[in-house]
Structures are given as structure tokens and as C-alpha cells.
Amino acid sequence: xxxxxxxxxxxxxxxxxxxxxxxxxxxxxxxxxxxxxxxxxxxxxxxxxxxxxxxxxxxxxxxxxxxxxxxxxxxxxxxxxxxxxx
Amino acid sequence: xxxxxxxxxxxxxxxxxxxxxxxxxxxxxxxxxxxxxxxxxxxxxxxxxxxxxxxxxxxxxxxxxxxxxxxxxxxxxxxxxxxxxxxxxxxxxxxxxxxxxxxxxxxxxxxxxxxxxxxx
Numbered sequence: 085x086x087x088x089x090x091x092x093x094x095x096x097x098x099x100x101x102x103x104x105x106x107x108x109x110x111x112x113x114x115x116x117x118x119x120x121x122x123x124x125x126x127x128x129x130x131x132x133x134x135x136x137x138x139x140x141x142x143x144x145x146x147x148x149x150x151x152x153x154x155x156x157x158x159x160x161x162x163x164x165x166x167x168x169x170x
Numbered sequence: 171x172x173x174x175x176x177x178x179x180x181x182x183x184x185x186x187x188x189x190x191x192x193x194x195x196x197x198x199x200x201x202x203x204x205x206x207x208x209x210x211x212x213x214x215x216x217x218x219x220x221x222x223x224x225x226x227x228x229x230x231x232x233x234x235x236x237x238x239x240x241x242x243x244x245x246x247x248x249x250x251x252x253x254x255x256x257x258x259x260x261x262x263x264x265x266x267x268x269x270x271x272x273x274x275x276x277x278x279x280x281x282x283x284x285x286x287x288x289x290x
Contacts (some may be wrong), residue, residue: 086172089179090227093186097220100186100193107196107205115257116202123209123254127189129242131218133235137224145234152241159237159249161247 094134100127118162125155178226185219188212200258201265210250217242 101124108120129152136144195208218239225235258273 086175086179086227088184090174093179093183093223096183096186096190097191100190103190104193104196104209112204113262115253115260115262117206118253119209119250120196122253123192123213126213126217126242126246127193128200129238130186130189130217133221133224133238134239136231137228137247142231142234145231145238149238149241151236152245156249157247160252163249163252163256166253168260 089169090134090137094131094138097127097131101131115166118159118166121162122155122159125151125159129155174229175227178223179229180223180224182220182223185216185221185223188216188219190216192210193214200267203254203268205263206250206254210246214242214246244273 104120104123104127108117108124111117111120129148132144132148132151136142136148189212192209192212195212196205199205199208221235221239221242225232264271
């Protein structure tokens with residue numbers, strides 16, 4: 085029962101990646117794409133934790149942590165570049 | 171034990187529904203700032219619930235998931251704030267439906283009062 089609900093949750097998170105990816109492709113300006121990228125990285129951090137559960141390996145939690153740090157730094161760098169400070 | 175697992179799965183399901191709604195908001199909202207609001211608030215809540223749900227589902231991972239949640243809660247508003255500030259100063263327009271823009275009003279007031287401040 086609980087495993088089935090977990091699988092449904094993972095599928096819904098994958099659909100979220102698909103829907104945010106449409107905005108990432110369409111987005112008229114660079115800032116729109118960066119907003120979509122920001123959301124995509126947060127959703128993928130959750131998906132990596134789902135993968136850790138699915139494969140049963142603890143190392144993927146550390147992967148998710150590093151991924152969250154790198155996506156934060158990346159979005160800050162793109163924001164500074166758009167503002168003209170970089 | 172089985173009840174805790176079920177509760178964790180339900181919390182993770184609610185979290186992933188929030189993730190999906192945030193992504194839908196990014197697709198459907200009219201301008202960048204509304205998209206950013208949907209994409210930041212909803213996905214932050216969704217990732218908090220998802221990770222706590224997985225921590226409840228598999229209890230030995232609870233504290234690692236909790237650290238991940240604490241990090242996301244700290245950094246996610248920061249990055250979206252920097253992005254919104256950059257977009258506003260770059261001059262990306264608001265949707266015509268928006269009522270007021272306090273930041274640009276604040277800037278024009280500052281520019282008006284700047285010469286007087288220099289005289290004083």
C-alpha cells in the first residue's frame with residue numbers, strides 16, 4: 085500500500101518536471117527560463133531523493149545535497165549576470 | 171511501524187502534488203513575477219513535504235532528509251529574491267493586470283530627492 089502511494093508520488097513529480105520543462109523551452113526571455121530552471125532544480129532534488137529510496141542507496145542523499153548547493157550557486161550567478169554585476 | 175510508513179507515503183504524495191501545482195503555475199501564470207511566486211512558494215512547500223515524507227517512510231534517513239530540508243528552506247527564497255531583483259532592474263515588464271509596483275515607485279522617489287540631499 086505505502087509502496088504504491090510512493091510510486092504514484094514519484095510519477096507526479098516526474099510530470100511536474102515535464103510541465104516546467106515546457107516553460108523552460110517556451111519562455112520568452114532569459115529570466116523566464118531561469119525561473120523555470122530554478123523550479124526544475126528543486127523538483128529534481130526531490131526526484132533524486134526518490135531515486136535514493138527506490139534503489140536503497142544512501143549515497144544518493146549526499147548527491148541530492150550537492151545538487152541543491154550547486155543549483156543555488158548557479159541561479160545566483162545567472163541572476164547577477166542578468167543584473168549586470170558580473 | 172506500518173502506520174508511520176503509510177503516513178510518510180501520504181505526506182510525500184501531498185508534497186509531489188504541490189510540486190506539480192508549482193510547475194503548472196510556472197506554465198500558466200501571465201508574467202515573470204507571478205511565475206516566480208508560483209514556482210518558488212509551491213515548489214518549496216512541495217520539496218519540504220516530499221523529503222519529510224521520505225524520511226518518515228524510511229526512518230534511518232530522517233535526519234539526513236531534515237538537513238536537506240533545512241538547506242532548501244534557507245537557500246530557495248534567497249535565489250528567487252536575487253532573480254526577481256535582477257529581472258526588475260533589467261526592466262522586464264509586469265502584466266497589464268497588476269495594480270501597483272512599490273519598488274519602482276520607491277526608486278523614482280529616491281531619484282527625485284537625491285539632489286536636495288546633496289545640497290543639505
